[in-house]
Amino acid sequence: MRQPIKFVSAEEAVKVIKSGDRIHIHSVALAPQKLIKAMCERGKAGEFRGVKIQHLHTEGPAPYASKEYEGIFFLESFFVGHNVRKDTQAGYADYIPVFLHETQRLIRENVLHVNVAMVQVSPPDKHGYVSLGTSVDCTLAAIECADTVIAVINPNVPRAFGDAMIPMDMIDIFCEDNSPLIEAAPADPDPIELAIGAYVAGLVDDGATLQMGIGAIPNAVLGMLGNHKNLGIHTEMFSDGLLPLVEKGVVNGAEKMIDRGKIVSTFLMGSKKLYDFIDDNPGVLMMDVNYTNSVEMISKNPKVTSINSALQVDLTGQVCADSLGTVFYSGVGGQIDFLRGASCSRGGKPIIAMPSVTNKGLSKIAPVLNLGAGVVTTRANMHWFVTEYGAINLYGKSLQERARLIISISHPDHREALDKAAFERFGPHFHYIG
Numbered sequence: 001m002r003q004p005i006k007f008v009s010a011e012e013a014v015k016v017i018k019s020g021d022r023i024h025i026h027s028v029a030l031a032p033q034k035l036i037k038a039m040c041e042r043g044k045a046g047e048f049r050g051v052k053i054q055h056l057h058t059e060g061p062a063p064y065a066s067k068e069y070e071g072i073f074f075l076e077s078f079f080v081g082h083n084v085r086k087d088t089q090a091g092y093a094d095y096i097p098v099f100l101h102e103t104q105r106l107i108r109e110n111v112l113h114v115n116v117a118m119v120q121v122s123p124p125d126k127h128g129y130v131s132l133g134t135s136v137d138c139t140l141a142a143i144e145c146a147d148t149v150i151a152v153i154n155p156n157v158p159r160a161f162g163d164a165m166i167p168m169d170m171i172d173i174f175c176e177d178n179s180p181l182i183e184a185a186p187a188d189p190d191p192i193e194l195a196i197g198a199y200v201a202g203l204v205d206d207g208a209t210l211q212m213g214i215g216a217i218p219n220a221v222l223g224m225l226g227n228h229k230n231l232g233i234h235t236e237m238f239s240d241g242l243l244p245l246v247e248k249g250v251v252n253g254a255e256k257m258i259d260r261g262k263i264v265s266t267f268l269m270g271s272k273k274l275y276d277f278i279d280d281n282p283g284v285l286m287m288d289v290n291y292t293n294s295v296e297m298i299s300k301n302p303k304v305t306s307i308n309s310a311l312q313v314d315l316t317g318q319v320c321a322d323s324l325g326t327v328f329y330s331g332v333g334g335q336i337d338f339l340r341g342a343s344c345s346r347g348g349k350p351i352i353a354m355p356s357v358t359n360k361g362l363s364k365i366a367p368v369l370n371l372g373a374g375v376v377t378t379r380a381n382m383h384w385f386v387t388e389y390g391a392i393n394l395y396g397k398s399l400q401e402r403a404r405l406i407i408s409i410s411h412p413d414h415r416e417a418l419d420k421a422a423f424e425r426f427g428p429h430f431h432y433i434g
Contacts, residue, residue, distance in 0.1 A: 005124070005153070005174050010038035013150045013173045014118075019048040021115035024055065024107070024142035027135040028269050029181040030120040031058035032152045039118075040064055043072040050074070054096070054112060056103065056137055057081035059182040059269065065093040078103050078138070079331035080322075089327055097322070097374075100236060100334035101293035103138035107145050117146035120177070122157040124168050132164040133157035134181070134275060135267040137289045143170055152177045158275045162264075162285030184269050186240045189220035192355050195388035197221045200307055200353050203384060203391060204228060207255035209301040209345075211235040211338045213308070214269055217353055221307060225250060232256040233263040234301055236292050236334040239270040243277060258300045259285060266292040293334045298341025304348040306338035310377075311354075313385065314369050315403040315422055317394050319352055319377035326372030339381050352377065353386040356411040363414040365406060367421035385409070400426050 014035060017023065023039070025031055040063050043051065049072055053064055057079045064073035065087040075093035077084060078100075087093045098106065106112045119139060121130040130153070132139060140163055143149050151171040155178055189197060197220025204210070204225060209232040212218040222241035225231065231245065232253040245251040246263075253261045266289045268274060278284045291297055298304055311329065312320040322330050342348035357363055365387075369375065379402075383395040389409040394402050403422040407415055423430050 005168075007174050007176050010034045010152075010175050011042070013175050014039045014042055016148045016150070016173070017042070017048055017051060017116055020050050021048070022052045022054060022113060024114045024117045024139065024146065025053060025058060026119040026132075026139050027056040027058060027137050028267050029059050029183070029275075030133055030135045030157065031055070031060050032118050032120040032177070033060050033179065034152055034175065034177045035118045035150060036061070036064070040069065043069060048072070052076055054078065054114075056267070058083065059184070067092050077331075079333060080328050085329065095328050095331065097332055099293070099332055099337055101289055101337045104141035104288060104290045107138060107141040110145070114142045114146040115148065117142040117149045119143060119149065120152045120154050120157055121171075122159045123153055123155055125159070128168045129165050130168055130171070131157065131159045131161075132166065132286065133160050134269070134278070134286070136162070136164050136286045137266045140166070140288050148172050150175065154178060156181050156275075158279035160278045160284060160286040161282055163288045163291070164286040180272070181275055183271050184214070184239070185271065187214075187216040187219055189216040189223075192388045193217050193220045196353050196355065196386055197224055199386045199391040200351060201225055203349055203351060204231070204305050205303050205347065206230055208232070208303040208305045209234050209256055211298075211304065211306040211342070213237055214239040215309070217309065218307060230254040232301060233265070234259065234292065234298060234304070235265050236289070236338070237267050237269065238263070238265050239268060240274050243274065256301050258297065264292060293337040295337060295341045295344060298338060299344035299348070302346045304338075304342040304345035305351065306342040306349075307351045307353055308335045308338065309354050310352050310364070312364050312366055312369055312373060313352065313354070313406065314366050315406055315418065315425070316399055317379040317382035317385070317402050317406065318369055318375050319382060320369050320373040321376040323372065323374045325370040332376055335376055336381065339377060339383075343381070343383060349384055350381070351384040351386060352382065356387040356389060356409065357414070361413075363411060363418070365410040365414070365418065367418065367425065400430050403430065
């Protein structure tokens with residue numbers, strides 16, 4: 001007979017942290033704020049120093065990344081989220097560039113040894129299993145490999161299936177919390193994003209398997225797929241925009257070759273309605289990031305249509321998606337994982353979509369990438385490119401053909417300057433075709 005859980009306070013739980021340890025924190029909405037607060041209090045009290053912290057994107061406060069905790073904690077995130085962006089840009093935190101599918105490999109192959117994993121899970125079921133709920137990603141690897149696992153049992157964590165289900169005996173220390181999970185309101189697309197969404201939706205075939213993230217452009221795309229048929233989902237994340245398509249039966253996974261009929265993801269972020277949707281839902285599989293973001297697994301489904309964003313694109317099709325020049329803004333993430341997976345899929349379409357200009361009216365299409373900008377997607381990986389002015393396919397196109405096509409969907413105010421730059425770069429044989 002299973003013994004009752006012995007709970008300890010968060011303050012007691014974090015006493016296992018020692019100077020020099022590496023701590024893994026659960027991702028997105030499941031960052032265990034109760035443990036984070038207790039950890040920071042003990043660090044401020046001088047109980048340890050030189051503790052490294054790692055995680056993907058997290059929601060909620062991340063005080064350990066700030067100047068206040070310099071020398072006590074040092075964050076090395078796998079993705080620069082909004083809550084640690086300023087501290088990372090100021091140098092009080094750092095970033096590890098890594099493909100999303102390899103985050104788990106860094107842990108499992110002991111490149112980054114995890115001393116303590118701090119996670120949040122659902123209450124145990126009658127079989128002694130708890131669920132990692134809305135985020136499996138590389139956190140499962142951290143649980144498998146950590147010296148000590150601390151778990152907060154929270155009844156608000158949905159009971160998700162797939163790799164999210166783990167036996168209680170993988171956990172060493174238990175705490176309790178009943179705080180609601182952090183929610184993200186769906187983003188409402190503006191006219192530019194709606195125009196982009198319309199062009200992208202026009203590229204989606206019936207029977208396609210979709211990958212897209214969170215934000216206004218993905219929501220705009222999803223909002224225009226109501227008349228499609230038999231769409232499937234194999235993605236790294238999804239949000240509320242998917243739910244109406246599930247309710248209409250548009251998303252049913254009927255033509256997927258693997259996990260037919262199932263929605264597959266590794267983490268998600270949205271409203272309580274979204275969290276309730278995956279709770280006890282056998283139609284949703286929350287899987288290890290090594291599964292969701294494996295190029296081999298992605299490409300097994302037909303017509304994989306991956307939709308990713310960019311910060312800047314040059315005239316040859318190079319894509320910067322992680323930095324603004326030398327200033328890091330986000331991360332590599334799963335962009336290449338899914339671009340490659342889609343390009344290897346039968347009938348697949350890898351898509352990069354972005355507005356043609358910034359909020360200040362500066363062109364996001366440039367003759368060359370800004371000094372220091374990171375090339376996340378190389379020109380050889382670039383296929384479909386979409387702005388509010390159209391959709392173009394760069395696959396198999398020469399440099400001059402690419403430049404002409406890219407300029408054709410740039411903002412009209414910037415086309416003359418881009419045309420001049422292309423002419424100077426490619427010589428007298430280049431002529432802009434409007």
